[in-house]
Amino acid sequence: MAETKRERVPDYPEMVKYLTDTFPEVSGKELYEDLFPNNEKAGEHKKNHNYEKPNAVYLYSTPDGRMHRRIMLKDTWAEDYDTFVKGNPMTLCSGLTFRGRTNQMAHAQRMHALIIDLDSVGLREIKNFFHRCDHIKPGEFGSFPHPTYIVASGGGVHIYYVFKEPIDLYPNIKLQAKQLKYNLIYKIWDYKMTTREKDTQYQGIAQGYRMPGSVNSKYGTVIRAFRTGPRVEIEYLNKYVDEKNRVDLLKPFRPTQKSLEQAKHDYPEWYQRRIVNKQKPDHWHIKKDLYNWWIRQVGRVIGGHRYFYFMILAIYASKCDVPFDTLKEDMIKLLPRIQEIEHEGDPFTMQDVKSALEAYDKGFFCFTIDDIEHITAIRIERNRRNGRPQNIHLMGARALQDIKHKVEGTNWRQGNGRKRKCEVVYTYRQEHPEAKKVDCIRDLKLSKPTVYRWWNYVPEPEPGQE
Template sequence: MDHGTDAKGNKLVKRVMHRYTVHDDLDELEHLRDVSISQNTFMFLAPVSYYGKSRNSKNARFLHAIMIDLDYVGTRQLVNLLHEMERGVIPYANYLVSSGTGLHVVYKLDRPVPLMTRYVTGLQVLKRELTDRVWNANTSDSDPDKKQSQGIFQGFRMVGTATKLNGDIGNPKYKQPYAVECFSHDETPPATIPYLLSFIPRLRDKEEMDGLDALSALTKEVRKTTPIAEAKERWPEWYEKHVVNDDPLGGWLYGRAAYDRVLSVIREHVSVSHRYWCIFYLAVMANKCGVPQDELEDDAYGLLERFDALSVEPDNRFTANDVAAALEAYEGGLASGRARRYTQDFCERKAAVEYGEKMGHGSNPPEKRLPKDLSLKKARYERDLKQEMNGTTWW
């Protein structure tokens, strides 16, 4: 889809994604692999099975593997990765997939995990903690503080298909395209949830539990929700509107300053591996702050040249297509759609930036702040002291 041209006269194109349904017989995979190579186009596949025709989290049925994406892996990093597996520092992987410039570390699960609400959040936490464990200064040449952490529904380049080393769609740099290759370790048994939990220090208290019970307990720790029966009693108007009448949840608009702050932060603190997520974060904030789509696109495409200049490798360009893909998080704006559900913590973790970095607020991180009750107690004491000194009372 044509989106005009950039400052250099290059055409801005929104890439159109096609989705295919692969059945249990997997016959379609052979055809898709051939299409990918012949057309030099990328193809992604998630380790998730679905029911229905739509690939979304609501239709997700089972998770079959946990896959971790490692960037900037050279010979030394690969040796270190295998060494850490041998020494028991990180769990043994069943497969290592070379995706071009990165490596996918695949942990095949002994039993597919049903993607019910009670397990999904626990799986997300487990994958994030595993990523922090596997991606370290020894296994990747990038800054460990700038690592990427994807969700469990994330798709990865399909084995046997073209990689980005071959250039953009329809413009291959090589006559024999590089293909994604997979290497298996047949002696490694499929991973169990308790086995993976045993490598995460703060989650080891759950390694003796059944896998699904551990995930359920972890989900309850993270998601502090109110049972629907209790919500009906506490907020009857909300219950009538959103449960009985099924009205969509509304949202509120943040001040414009929040969007400007994020724009400033990502401009100054973006890193190579997180350029997409920085634009994604900007689109989410535009949605929450009521910024018009035209203005968002002007700001996002205005960052294109700056973001692209961060890398010098010809196979690691940041293009207008990447910007267009990230801008899909805007979803119409005005605090609507899924964008309003993306939290600040989620966006900052993905983009590897902090909201307060630009203005110096990062010098007082949450872990160093007073607890809320003590902070309020301090504020009330200062208030009362000032009233006593002035000989006044205002309450």
């Protein structure tokens, strides 16, 4: 499907002029030489069969619309940049380096930069952003860390925090870095202050971004980069996020709750299978109901989360043993509905579908519910059965409720349990009629998607109150 030019923020050119007048511009070739100074040379890479040294990996499109991966090698980069990146209508690169030839998260070895995408940015928004970087102290409300680079992406900006020394991505560091990035996005993505896009868009640390020097064909503009500040350390970014979301480089692995001797005593079958026999863990098999349920959630998808809805569909297909061809057919059937969703960013194309299909991988089996909620903005209700089957769990719950009703003479359905988020937001609005959405988010500590979803909610009247 061919991309068409579309409207963008009216004063976007003025925003770019502000960056041009304020900061030195750098080429894409220079930016990535600064970002990845330790890429291997072509000869070294051919000799390195064990992929001991990581390299940057980028994607570029060819005239037939297909995307190809290519390793960024030090001695061929200048020529490759002119051949594959400069003027290309679609190129993508993250801030990570990888072992081998693919940019999969499982192969990510070092994080050279943390990059954040901020959509719908004009002159007022970029000025607000830098004012809050430079004039609000870390830890104070509304403060942001100052970036190393700003890239004008065609409709918004990409914010680059380049580290003085690349961070080794041990398993627990990957998780911590993801949480830090989510928290930074939450703070930086401030509707009507730093962006004109309502819906916050969360991205993982391996997300690829359009490369400076390439062309954003949706707007007909060249991607441009500006050096805005020095390199940073992770401790600097830690100052701007909540304590629970900070990265602790001294904790590369999650601490275990049991010693191996305790596990041998408590879980003898597991110990025999995994430690003595060295068997690989088996993945559980899930009914297709989960996959079908997620398909039905298409009506809850909002702009900025379309790709991630398809990505999670691919993960659930893998978990539920749904054949790849069936998954692809279902995505193509869903594509028209996804394309109808209002969004001020890029149009959703078949290329996005192909990209989402790459998540059909057993490596994503442990993708958590919290992660899914963050990137899709779709709330998933939890089932708490304490290990019992659903029918047994419900029988016990109803029996307890009936006993409580008989003993206390009260209706257990009235006024019990945690209030639904829609009711919480509605009650807040009744008590604070002059409050804005940002006040509700701050006071109730709810997520932006939740508040925006239920802001205009009005409960159904009780019988006799119509």
